[in-house]
Amino acid sequence: MAANEKSLAAEIGTDGASLGQGLRRIAVSGDAQLEPPTGDRGSDLPQGSAAINPWKPSGVLGVDVSSHQLTVDWRAAWNNGARFAYVKATEATSYVNPYFNPQYRGSESVGMLRGAYHFAIPNVSTGAQQANYLINNGGGWSPDGKTLPPLLDVEYNPYPSLGNSCYNMSATQMVNWIKDFSRTVYNRTGRLPMIYTTADWWNTCTGSSRAFADHPLHIASYNNSGAGRMPAGWTGYDVWQYTEHGPVVGDWNQWPASINALQAFARNNAASPAPPTTPASPGVSAIAAAASRTPGLGATTTGVVCGLVRGGCYQKFQGGDIRWTSATGAQPTKGGIRPAWGTTGYENGRLGYPTRAEECGLTGGGCYQRYEGGDIHWAPASGAHPTSGGSRPAWGHPGSGTGRLGYPTGSEVCGLAGGGCYQKFQGGDIHWAPGVGAHPTRAGIRTAWANTGYERGSLRYPTGPEVCGLVKGGCYQNFQGGAITWAPGVGAHPTKGAIRTAWANTGYETGRLGYPTSSENCTTTTRCTQTYEGGTITWTPTTGATPRYNR
Secondary structure (H helix, E strand, O other): OOOOHHHHHHHHOOOOOOOOHHHHHHHHHOEOOEOOOOOOOOOOOOOOOOOOOOOOOOOEEEEEEOHHHOOOOHHHHHHOOEEEEEEEEEEOOOEEOOOHHHHHHHHHHOOOEEEEEEEOOOOOOOHHHHHHHHHHOOOOOOOOOOEOOOEEEOOOOOOHHHOOOOOOOOHHHHHHHHHHHHHHHHHHHOOOOEEEEOHHHHHHHOOOOOOOOOOOEEEEOOOOOOOOOOOOOOOOOOEEEEEOOOOOOOEEEEEOOOHHHHHHHHOOOOOOOOOOOOOOOOHHHHHHHHHHOOOOOOOEOOOOEEOOHHHOEEEEEOOEEEEEEOOOEEEEEEOOHHHHHHHOOHHHOOOOOEOOOOEEOOHHHOEEEEEOOEEEEEEOOOEEEEEEOOHHHHHOOOOOOOOOOOOEOOOOEEOOHHHOEEEEEOOEEEEEEOOOEEEEEEHHHHHHHHHHOHHHOOOOOEOOOOEEOOHHHOEEEEEOOEEEEEEOOOEEEEEOHHHHHHHHHOOHHHOOOOOEOOOOEEEEOOEEEEEEOOEEEEEEOOOEEEEEEOO
């Protein structure tokens, strides 16, 4: 590590740093890496300070304290609206807050939820060592509904001897250190730590890392209009430190939802002991059983959360999640299939809940998963795409991927003429419309149909699949406005209207005319011609469609 902790201990002294302490150093000295924050830090103000910010945001208010606040009047903090507290426990691996026990127990004694925090000094020892030091000195967690998750204070370096605001560490080193800390906390407590930071420090010192988006966020931002910009990876916060000059004592914070939601957060949303009239959801045990038989999910990142549509529950893991309903059971979603499901709206979308686990071993290394309203297929060459609605039965069995169409390469797109939809596959498309159903088009026939304008052209939608086995190895496909016929050596050409009827009267491709060799060509509104292997058919309003054979 970059510094000797024994020499650092003297600089830490009897009080050490507190949440946001490094901000004061940046505000006073500046740091070329970072934009100086607005205002002095003030987190070491003793209780009773006159410099109080009277503004309060909505939500549930809380306070954070350290040894700077000495003996805290917790009843006064409660009377001013504080319902939770974070208490500094440790710093580096050489400092323990001497007031931790009375502060931690005092906040609990007046009815507050409480948690412990650790001020990180990343360049003096490993993340694992500092995480163990926190937990060994009171910073653990239990799902009792009153213990908040351990809090990692990772922010501006407050000690000049340790280098710049990023502790002279690279972004990669910083990210790896935080991962080491987080992994150790999780392995020992079963709970991911909350991370306290600011947007500019995080984006600068971690290189805008998004690796911790599954961790709760405690954001520091001091203004009366909102929490402002979020660090990379987060779209919102869990706790907002909105002022360094709170009433009575310490810094003040906001939980943006209800006290019931805060209690659920403290429990990690795990099923708490339920009252006799409300038994715990059977989804809890079903999800646990599914997790035990599903490789690749990794560790849990939340407890079991219920209340989804149709009485569903879910639990998140490092590698995916498990959804449960009484109708579908507990089914995991992971890998490339899970984000594709997310694009449909998860269980609220057209696919609904998964009805079975992912099944792999398909052609080309593919996998698929079945849902209430369809399937999702994934393959390395095509990615993950859902099939549902009319196109799915036209494609084939949920385990498809071996047929001529191959895997889907996009999701179903609707809004076509006549209320139609289509979906692209590796080997063609499937089009569906009311009254005609869903039918695939592929290869030369599809190209010829495209040249007519697809469903917007004169042929409109296909009314059946491609049929092969004609003379000379030919194929055809019927459409609302005609047909397309293909054969080796002559290609694919549409036939329609009176000219098609005249061709039919000659015996189609088995008659003297054989296969069409061109599309219908109308030189004027009163004369159209189409060529065939054995002649032509010409149409005029006066003569109708008349075949002429080659000599």
